Amino acid sequence: MKIAVLPGDGIGPEIIAQARRVLDVLRQDGLPLEMEEAPLGGAGYDAFGQPYPEFTQKLCRAADAVLLGAVGGPQYDNLDRPLRPERGLLAIRKDLNLFANLRPAILYPELANASTLKPEVVSGLDIMIVRELTGDIYFGQPRGIAVNELGEREAYNTMRYSESEIRRIAHVAFGIAMKRNKKLCSVDKANVLETTEFWKEIFIDVAREYPEVGLSHMYVDNAAMQLVRNPKQFDVMVTGNIFGDILSDEASMLTGSIGMLPSASLDQNNKGLYEPSHGSAPDIAGKNLANPLATILSAAMMLRYTFGQEEAALRVESAVKTVLKQGYRTADIFEAGCEKVSCSGMGDAVVAAL
Amino acid sequence: MKIAVLPGDGIGPEIIAQARRVLDVLRQDGLPLEMEEAPLGGAGYDAFGQPYPEFTQKLCRAADAVLLGAVGGPQYDNLDRPLRPERGLLAIRKDLNLFANLRPAILYPELANASTLKPEVVSGLDIMIVRELTGDIYFGQPRGIAVNELGEREAYNTMRYSESEIRRIAHVAFGIAMKRNKKLCSVDKANVLETTEFWKEIFIDVAREYPEVGLSHMYVDNAAMQLVRNPKQFDVMVTGNIFGDILSDEASMLTGSIGMLPSASLDQNNKGLYEPSHGSAPDIAGKNLANPLATILSAAMMLRYTFGQEEAALRVESAVKTVLKQGYRTADIFEAGCEKVSCSGMGDAVVAAL
Ligand SMILES: CC(C)[C@H](C(=O)O)[C@@H](O)C(=O)O
Ligand SMILES: CC(C)[C@H](C(=O)O)[C@@H](O)C(=O)O
Numbered sequence: 001m002k003i004a005v006l007p008g009d010g011i012g013p014e015i016i017a018q019a020r021r022v023l024d025v026l027r028q029d030g031l032p033l034e035m036e037e038a039p040l041g042g043a044g045y046d047a048f049g050q051p052y053p054e055f056t057q058k059l060c061r062a063a064d065a066v067l068l069g070a071v072g073g074p075q076y077d078n079l080d081r082p083l084r085p086e087r088g089l090l091a092i093r094k095d096l097n098l099f100a101n102l103r104p105a106i107l108y109p110e111l112a113n114a115s116t117l118k119p120e121v122v123s124g125l126d127i128m129i130v131r132e133l134t135g136d137i138y139f140g141q142p143r144g145i146a147v148n149e150l151g152e153r154e155a156y157n158t159m160r161y162s163e164s165e166i167r168r169i170a171h172v173a174f175g176i177a178m179k180r181n182k183k184l185c186s187v188d189k190a191n192v193l194e195t196t197e198f199w200k201e202i203f204i205d206v207a208r209e210y211p212e213v214g215l216s217h218m219y220v221d222n223a224a225m226q227l228v229r230n231p232k233q234f235d236v237m238v239t240g241n242i243f244g245d246i247l248s249d250e251a252s253m254l255t256g257s258i259g260m261l262p263s264a265s266l267d268q269n270n271k272g273l274y275e276p277s278h279g280s281a282p283d284i285a286g287k288n289l290a291n292p293l294a295t296i297l298s299a300a301m302m303l304r305y306t307f308g309q310e311e312a313a314l315r316v317e318s319a320v321k322t323v324l325k326q327g328y329r330t331a332d333i334f335e336a337g338c339e340k341v342s343c344s345g346m347g348d349a350v351v352a353a354l
Numbered sequence: 355m356k357i358a359v360l361p362g363d364g365i366g367p368e369i370i371a372q373a374r375r376v377l378d379v380l381r382q383d384g385l386p387l388e389m390e391e392a393p394l395g396g397a398g399y400d401a402f403g404q405p406y407p408e409f410t411q412k413l414c415r416a417a418d419a420v421l422l423g424a425v426g427g428p429q430y431d432n433l434d435r436p437l438r439p440e441r442g443l444l445a446i447r448k449d450l451n452l453f454a455n456l457r458p459a460i461l462y463p464e465l466a467n468a469s470t471l472k473p474e475v476v477s478g479l480d481i482m483i484v485r486e487l488t489g490d491i492y493f494g495q496p497r498g499i500a501v502n503e504l505g506e507r508e509a510y511n512t513m514r515y516s517e518s519e520i521r522r523i524a525h526v527a528f529g530i531a532m533k534r535n536k537k538l539c540s541v542d543k544a545n546v547l548e549t550t551e552f553w554k555e556i557f558i559d560v561a562r563e564y565p566e567v568g569l570s571h572m573y574v575d576n577a578a579m580q581l582v583r584n585p586k587q588f589d590v591m592v593t594g595n596i597f598g599d600i601l602s603d604e605a606s607m608l609t610g611s612i613g614m615l616p617s618a619s620l621d622q623n624n625k626g627l628y629e630p631s632h633g634s635a636p637d638i639a640g641k642n643l644a645n646p647l648a649t650i651l652s653a654a655m656m657l658r659y660t661f662g663q664e665e666a667a668l669r670v671e672s673a674v675k676t677v678l679k680q681g682y683r684t685a686d687i688f689e690a691g692c693e694k695v696s697c698s699g700m701g702d703a704v705v706a707a708l
Contacts, residue, residue: 081551086545086546090546116471116472116582116583116584117471117472118470118471137491137513137546143547144548145548145551145552148516152516152517152518153517153552154514154516155514155515155551155552155553156548156549157512157513157549158511158512158513159513160508160509160510161509162506162507162508163506189596189599191440192444192491192492193491193497194497194509194510195509195510197499197509198508198509199509220600221599221600221602222603224578224600224603224604224607226607227604228470228471228582228604228608229470229610230470242543243600245574245575246574246575246578247578248575249575249578249579250582250604253580253582253583254582
């Protein structure tokens with residue numbers, strides 16, 4: 001079980017260090033985990049002049065799974081576009097063919113107050129967002145900034161999906177729906193965009209292979225509203241890369257504790273990259289203040305999806321639930337009556353609970 | 355002051371009827387308003403076989419302003435794409451060059467409970483969203499569904515903005531910011547999409563003509579989160595057509611009472627189309643249950659933006675505030691202790707308050 005560990009930038013190294021401690025416990029208990037580190041994003045640029053250096057690429061290609069902290073920071077903002085940290089993230093997604101991004105939005109009962117929504121609207125919230133990650137307007141050609149026939153500058157990007165790209169993400173989404181409540185909502189803008197009209201058509205076709213799953217369709221503008229109005233109507237939601245970028249962030253913020261939310265990005269064979277849903281938080285980097293739980297829960301997702309170690313995954317997840325019940329809170333989720341701990345303090349608590 | 359009145363589909367005719375009564379009062383009091391009706395959307399298809407019939411086009415081109423109810427309904431869902439009701443809406447926007455869509459998201463204190471967000475998060479909410487309405491991936495060419503070089507079907511759309519399209523919406527947005535709190539947030543995805551990188555560059559350039567306005571930039575995924583986390587950080591938000599479609603719906607749902615929210619779509623000379631932010635609500639059409647206030651407030655926006663009749667606009671807006679204070683509520687905003695009224699009953703109350 002070879003894991004490429006990419007701490008990245010900002011709080012990345014701190015939160016990754018705590019996730020490694022958790023994985024070390026499992027290793028001591030017999031899981032054959034091998035971990036090796038490499039730089040990505042700004043760290044890749046600093047070490048090798050590239051956000052996704054060849055050194056990192058080799059390690060990640062050879063690994064079974066990748067565990068990532070986060071990338072980005074203000075010191076890299078003025079680099080040329082191809083050198084910026086987020087380019088490293090886009091490059092590794094494309095290079096490893098990680099087309100299926102799974103982002104759960106779960107409200108932990110202990111953290112219900114952290115939400116800006118009323119408790120009755122979000123209590124028990126448990127949505128899985130499936131976002132296509134290697135197609136759409138993120139990668140579509142042609143793209144650029146140029147002077148047009150009228151002599152005026154204009155810029156353009158191409159939203160594009162092929163039938164096979166849509167089919168494979170549809171199968172992932174239906175598969176996940178089968179393991180949950182057999183309810184799948186596909187989000188599109190089929191009333192305006194041919195690309196998503198085509199998306200909808202393919203989903204309707206694939207649905208015939210999953211007769212037990214109830215498939216519904218929703219326009220993206222309505223989905224953005226319904227997530228605010230009544231998020232618990234959703235179980236599994238699936239959409240393209242750009243709509244998924246927007247809706248998955250909106251959904252995770254409904255919980256009020258994005259510091260708790262993991263994510264997985266999978267290829268066809270369940271090789272995956274696992275990372276917290278939050279960013280690199282440069283403002284608190286190096287201060288031992290960050291919440292490592294999303295990264296620890298990302299490691300649990302890795303155990304489940306890539307290594308098929310359901311038991312080990314549940315062990316980590318229940319350790320996280322235990323520390324929440326025990327009242328340990330990092331600053332981002334702190335409330336009166338709880339015990340405030342540092343990033344490493346939270347790691348201590350999870351290791352103890354394991 | 356020539357107004358083309360387009361009742362449209364679903365609840366459209368009912369809510370438009372109440373807005374007309376309000377305008378009739380102003381006419382009797384001396385405003386030289388002339389109103390004529392024409393069909394749009396499904397009604398256009400029923401009458402003339404087209405969602406934006408020539409008859410309607412002629413009337414709207416000759417008018418100074420257009421007041422629209424809403425379009426769409428299940429009976430039109432299986433029509434060919436070019437015949438569907440929403441095509442009528444897209445066609446009239448493009449035909450009249452209505453590139454600036456203004457969508458306020460305002461929380462009325464009397465309706466604070468209707469929001470799914472906690473009162474402290476949304477009380478006093480007053481955001482103006484400026485959405486570019488005639489460019490972007492909505493209208494960009496090429497677009498379609500075709501077989502590619504590999505013999506596989508694929509679909510594509512083009513996001514596209516020219517410099518002049520961005521400049522003119524920037525001037526509208528800065529102009530509105532100048533009349534409000536001089537804070538403008540431009541939403542993009544400049545880290546991924548060249549089109550929005552270009553958008554950002556032009557906004558930074560136009561900003562030099564408005565030194566008093568504080569311009570900030572935010573990624574669209576973050577904006578979708580921040581609207582949930584802390585919506586009151588925003589005053590005026592400006593973005594392209596597709597991001598604006600998503601974010602303006604999300605923002606209006608924060609108030610919990612989309613039945614209250616008007617919108618304006620303006621051309622270069624303040625000719626405009628005015629319509630409620632909500633849809634045609636086929637489920638309650640013809641039952642005299644709909645909330646006409648968003649349409650009445652749209653008429654107020656028309657008085658302000660197209661006709662420069664600030665006083666008349668304020669008169670209508672304060673009549674709406676009065677009926678809310680008096681406790682009149684249509685079903686969508688009803689709560690215990692208030693008086694439930696029908697669509698026409700609400701019209702009665704507003705006319706009385708005028
Ligand atoms: C950093 C950025 C390129 C990235 C994306 O847009 O995919 C991020 O927002 C995400 O969701 O992982
Ligand atoms: C009906 C549809 C074409 C339209 C749009 O996407 O612009 C609607 O959602 C809106 O926001 O007015």
